[in-house]
Amino acid sequence: MEISAELRPEITGGKMSILALEMMAEQGSAYPLISGSTFMVLGWFVIDRISEQETTFFADGTPRAISFSMSLKRVDDSLLANIIDEVAGFI
Template sequence: MASSPVLSSGNLLTLGMFLFGMDTAAYSEFQRSQAWRHEGTDRHMARPASQFVGPGEDTITLAGLLVPEIFGTYGSLDRLVEMADTGDNWPLVDGIGRVLGHFRIDRLDTTHRMVLAGGIPRAVDFQIQLTRVD
């Protein structure tokens, strides 16, 4: 008898050793875009011939909100920047243990909101773009 996956309320997604969750950086939106490549050859008086040549781009965009007083930490975004600075790629594993592939960090956008004295934001919107490399 197959057992059902164990769901963890704190583990949304793992990129390498970075855990996306309530204690670090919880995302509220997960968007994935996958493509497949087909090459075409023109034919006289007919539609182009097409041949499937393999998978194309596979990107994931995660968007979320950090409110360190309630959930998430500023240090989590710093850690993601450090990971991106290496240029490496890491396995991406969802909360039920499915490996989605190896992804690199291509982009991290942040928006500071409700900025307090000293330039410290009470909330930070973030969006991170990952691209599959395997």
């Protein structure tokens, strides 16, 4: 699955949000993909790849817009079951 989006640092997340996603990708762990409108978990995914492009800059050179895309790989149900069991153990 490929997701593309644009961040506007003065309104939404900025470089720190991209860095957080890059750290998640480096860990190779599965994370839930949650719908922003229904808050339903759409599945568990591993981040395979992230690319970004900074555009439209402020006078000081910081980006006013950061376009990014990331490639997600859905994990299998057995891994999902293991994760749910681990989370349930904390509750």
